[in-house]
Amino acid sequence: MAASSACYDTPEGVDVRGRYDPAFASVLTRDALALVAALQREFRGAVRYAMEQRREAQRRYDGGELPRFDPATRAVREGDWKCAPVPPAVADRTVEITGPAEPRKMVINALNSGAKVFMADFEDALSPTWENLMNGQVNLRDAVAGTISYRDAARGREYKLNDQTAKLFVRPRGWHLPEAHVLIDGEPAIGCLVDFGLYFFHNHAAFRAGQGAGLGPFFYLPKMEHSREARIWNGVFERAEQAAGIEKGSIRATVLVETLPAAFQMDEILYELRDHSVGLNCGRWDYIFSYVKTFRAHPDRLLPDRALVGMAQHFMRSYSHLLIHTCHRRGVHAMGGMAAQIPIKDDAAANEAALELVRKDKLREVRAGHDGTWAAHPGLIPAIREVFEGHLGGRPNQIAAGASDAGAAVTAEDLIEPPRGGRTVDGLRLNTRVGVQYLAAWLAGSGSVPLYNLMEDAATAEISRVQNWQWLRHGAALDAGGVEVRATPELLARVVGEEMARVEAEVGGERFRRGRYAEAGRIFARQCMAPELDDFLTLDAYNLIVAHHPGATDKAE
Numbered sequence: 382m383a384a385s386s387a388c389y390d391t392p393e394g395v396d397v398r399g400r401y402d403p404a405f406a407s408v409l410t411r412d413a414l415a416l417v418a419a420l421q422r423e424f425r426g427a428v429r430y431a432m433e434q435r436r437e438a439q440r441r442y443d444g445g446e447l448p449r450f451d452p453a454t455r456a457v458r459e460g461d462w463k464c465a466p467v468p469p470a471v472a473d474r475t476v477e478i479t480g481p482a483e484p485r486k487m488v489i490n491a492l493n494s495g496a497k498v499f500m501a502d503f504e505d506a507l508s509p510t511w512e513n514l515m516n517g518q519v520n521l522r523d524a525v526a527g528t529i530s531y532r533d534a535a536r537g538r539e540y541k542l543n544d545q546t547a548k549l550f551v552r553p554r555g556w557h558l559p560e561a562h563v564l565i566d567g568e569p570a571i572g573c574l575v576d577f578g579l580y581f582f583h584n585h586a587a588f589r590a591g592q593g594a595g596l597g598p599f600f601y602l603p604k605m606e607h608s609r610e611a612r613i614w615n616g617v618f619e620r621a622e623q624a625a626g627i628e629k630g631s632i633r634a635t636v637l638v639e640t641l642p643a644a645f646q647m648d649e650i651l652y653e654l655r656d657h658s659v660g661l662n663c664g665r666w667d668y669i670f671s672y673v674k675t676f677r678a679h680p681d682r683l684l685p686d687r688a689l690v691g692m693a694q695h696f697m698r699s700y701s702h703l704l705i706h707t708c709h710r711r712g713v714h715a716m717g718g719m720a721a722q723i724p725i726k727d728d729a730a731a732n733e734a735a736l737e738l739v740r741k742d743k744l745r746e747v748r749a750g751h752d753g754t755w756a757a758h759p760g761l762i763p764a765i766r767e768v769f770e771g772h773l774g775g776r777p778n779q780i781a782a783g784a785s786d787a788g789a790a791v792t793a794e795d796l797i798e799p800p801r802g803g804r805t806v807d808g809l810r811l812n813t814r815v816g817v818q819y820l821a822a823w824l825a826g827s828g829s830v831p832l833y834n835l836m837e838d839a840a841t842a843e844i845s846r847v848q849n850w851q852w853l854r855h856g857a858a859l860d861a862g863g864v865e866v867r868a869t870p871e872l873l874a875r876v877v878g879e880e881m882a883r884v885e886a887e888v889g890g891e892r893f894r895r896g897r898y899a900e901a902g903r904i905f906a907r908q909c910m911a912p913e914l915d916d917f918l919t920l921d922a923y924n925l926i927v928a929h930h931p932g933a934t935d936k937a938e
């Protein structure tokens with residue numbers, strides 16, 4: 382690119398390889414990038430070590446070990462300590478809507494949705510293309526400033542914020558994901574430090590003046606496997622607070638307990654973040670994915686069909702009870718998770734049945750002691766509010782009700798009890814259809830999509846992938862309409878071929894050819910048949926959405 386063309390102004394050692402855009406440059410400022418680089422330099426060693434420790438733990442599980450409570454941190458679990466008091470601004474989190482930080486229209490809809498909180502996502506719901514990430518940062522900056530608007534020219538609709546909006550939480554990516562469009566000292570930036578650093582730098586002051594009542598900004602932290610990872614986040618928060626000149630403990634975060642190893646570390650995670658915590662959340666979909674991953678070498682712990690692995694399974698119920706118990710004992714919110722149902726537009730009876738499933742799920746959560754929960758779609762908010770508000774009777778949460786007996790009784794065996802139910806070729810087929818269509822959407826830039834009347838995102842799609850892999854790896858017996866067949870590579874190859882044809886028929890030939898379905902089919906089949914399980918679908922496929930523009934930084938060669 383010609384030296385005279387517009388480019389990002391970066392500090393020493395930082396090179397931006399993503400497309401130049403003046404709107405992106407307004408968030409990729411020299412000072413914001415300097416904060417990201419400082420965080421990366423200070424914490425990269427600890428992140429690398431934490432990722433090595435994840436692999437080491439997995440080697441032990443592969444050798445037959447089971448996850449357990451760590452005897453070395455018994456004092457933390459048994460000690461009588463509390464997290465910092467809940468900030469009044471977010472005492473009431475009965476319904477939280479989630480959605481990607483881009484498209485812009487969705488951000489406005491979510492803030493206007495009537496939910497108490499909007500979790501803007503750079504993670505499960507967002508395909509991390511450069512365009513999505515940077516537009517997401519621009520959207521959130523404008524949302525915090527209160528100036529965000531959008532015009533849908535085709536539909537003649539204007540979008541702007543209501544007087545009353547949801548409080549904003551932001552979910553950066555997990556520790557494992559790189560940001561290949563930003564190089565720091567020659568290596569890819571740690572994705573979540575880019576998401577966190579840019580958002581924090583541009584918004585902490587306006588956020589605290591408006592949404593946080595002196596506290597915040599607020600975050601959700603995904604996919605951690607050990608409290609050492611929470612300690613890194615705590616260090617990042619303290620460094621950012623120092624850089625901004627705000628009090629320690631201003632930043633607050635809810636950690637998603639969505640890996641099996643993290644369920645054995647809930648107290649430890651809260652303890653590391655005790656000055657910065659606003660609770661834990663049951664990230665149920667990634668949790669199921671993690672159960673398979675952790676036990677990938679354990680043939681006695683195969684999952685039944687994905688549709689049968691719900692919160693009624695003993696291991697899922699136990700994890701939610703332990704989470705509630707732990708949070709209330711430490712004085713913070715115990716957030717529920719996401720029901721996958723979304724409104725069904727063209728079938729009133731099916732829509733009512735889906736709504737009823739959501740109501741049931743939320744009633745179970747609030748009765749168990751959850752203080753709030755997630756909604757995937759604005760259309761679900763009235764029903765979820767009714768359930769939660771009806772049960773809470775005017776209280777903003779039920780933290781004061783204290784630790785639950787059900788949670789106190791949960792043992793390590795409860796947390797790993799194998800789920801019950803049948804395994805079928807239809808399950809293999811559905812996993813394949815969902816996995817391929819999700820991956821095709823993700824490669825094309827959409828990180829959350831409606832499929833067969835359910836919300837699908839990176840976490841739910843991962844279940845489809847690893848379940849197929851697990852069944853193949855262990856040659857699981859599958860029911861094929863009364864006949865038993867074994868899961869083999871040959872069976873999967875046939876299923877992929879047939880299901881690709883079915884997807885083509887469902888979406889139409891033209892859309893199929895224009896989309897990235899064929900590529901997605903190849904990647905999905907390869908991942909399901911790989912001798913070693915890939916850690917993350919999105920990590921394996923990430924290189925396919927990276928688009929370098931050399932010359933975006935003036936220092937680039």
Ligand SMILES: CC(=O)SCCNC(=O)CCNC(=O)[C@H](O)C(C)(C)COP(=O)(O)OP(=O)(O)OC[C@H]1O[C@@H](n2cnc3c(N)ncnc32)[C@H](O)[C@@H]1OP(=O)(O)O
Nearest residue numbers: 479480487490491505506666719757758829830831836840
């Ligand atoms: C496992 C986990 O991590 S869960 C958390 C991460 N996952 C998510 O956040 C998924 C969030 N949900 C979504 O992305 C969407 O609801 C989808 C993709 C599932 C369905 O979206 P759509 O196909 O657009 O649904 P639909 O056509 O019914 O939308 C109707 C309207 O609601 C809006 N809408 C739908 N979902 C959301 C949402 N989550 N937030 C804000 N607005 C939304 C749409 O933008 C649309 O607005 P418009 O009428 O102004 O055009």
Ligand SMILES: O=CC(=O)O
Nearest residue numbers: 664665666667840
């Ligand atoms: O992030 C939420 C989950 O269920 O996964």
Ligand SMILES: [Mg+2]
Nearest residue numbers: 505664667840
């Ligand atoms: Mg998740």
